[in-house]
Amino acid sequence: MAVARPITRPVVLDAPAAVASCADAPPGGPGADDTPRHTIGEVAARSGLTAHTLRWYERIGLLERIDRSYSGQRRYSDKDLGWLAFLGKLRLTGMSVADMVRYAELVRAGDHTFAERHELLRAHREEVRQRITDLQTTLAVLDHKIGFYSDAAPAAEGNRTA
Numbered sequence: 001m002a003v004a005r006p007i008t009r010p011v012v013l014d015a016p017a018a019v020a021s022c023a024d025a026p027p028g029g030p031g032a033d034d035t036p037r038h039t040i041g042e043v044a045a046r047s048g049l050t051a052h053t054l055r056w057y058e059r060i061g062l063l064e065r066i067d068r069s070y071s072g073q074r075r076y077s078d079k080d081l082g083w084l085a086f087l088g089k090l091r092l093t094g095m096s097v098a099d100m101v102r103y104a105e106l107v108r109a110g111d112h113t114f115a116e117r118h119e120l121l122r123a124h125r126e127e128v129r130q131r132i133t134d135l136q137t138t139l140a141v142l143d144h145k146i147g148f149y150s151d152a153a154p155a156a157e158g159n160r161t162a
Contacts, residue, residue, distance in 0.1 A: 033077060033078040033079065034077045034078070034079045035077055035078070036066075036067035036069075036075030036076065036077050037075060037076075037077065037078075038075065038076040038077070038078075038080075038081065039073065039074070039075065039076075040054055040055075040073070040074045040076070042076075043076045043080070043081065043084070046081065047081070047084050047085075047088065048088075049084070049088075054074075054084075055074075057084075057087070058074075060097070060101055061101050061104055061105065062087060062097075062100055062101055062104050063080065063083065063084070063104075064108065066080065087100060090103070090124075093124065093128045094127070094128065094131065095124055099120065099124065102120065103117060103120055103121075106120070
């Protein structure tokens with residue numbers, strides 16, 4: 001019988017560390033170790049992704065082929081962890097899996113794809129900015145309603161007679 005594992009969110013890094021871990025070539029950023037050492041369970045716990053999702057990411061091309069131990073178990077490197085952290089940031093911004101796969105393909109294709117990667121990220125940034133604007137407008141509406149109910153609650157209490 002499978003043990004249910006709680007769904008957790010990835011660990012959020014501070015902004016400078018998050019940016020530093022998002023370098024394209026190689027995944028994981030400068031100085032990241034490419035020695036395979038982390039099991040799929042360890043990576044799942046650190047990333048907040050399930051083992052099933054990690055295998056799916058590999059199958060669809062979001063992750064390059066992951067090294068295997070002599071017994072066939074996946075072994076992830078620090079570079080893989082850095083790449084997963086970057087993918088997590090893209091997911092948090094609402095980037096589609098298809099666009100993430102396209103980006104990963106461009107990274108693997110090499111430096112001559114810098115312009116295309118730049119344009120893909122720039123266009124996505126504009127979508128994110130628009131969503132932020134929409135959310136700020138929605139937040140203002142919520143704040144207004146909360147203020148209304150905060151002011152109305154004492155008045156409603158005062159109208160109750162025993």
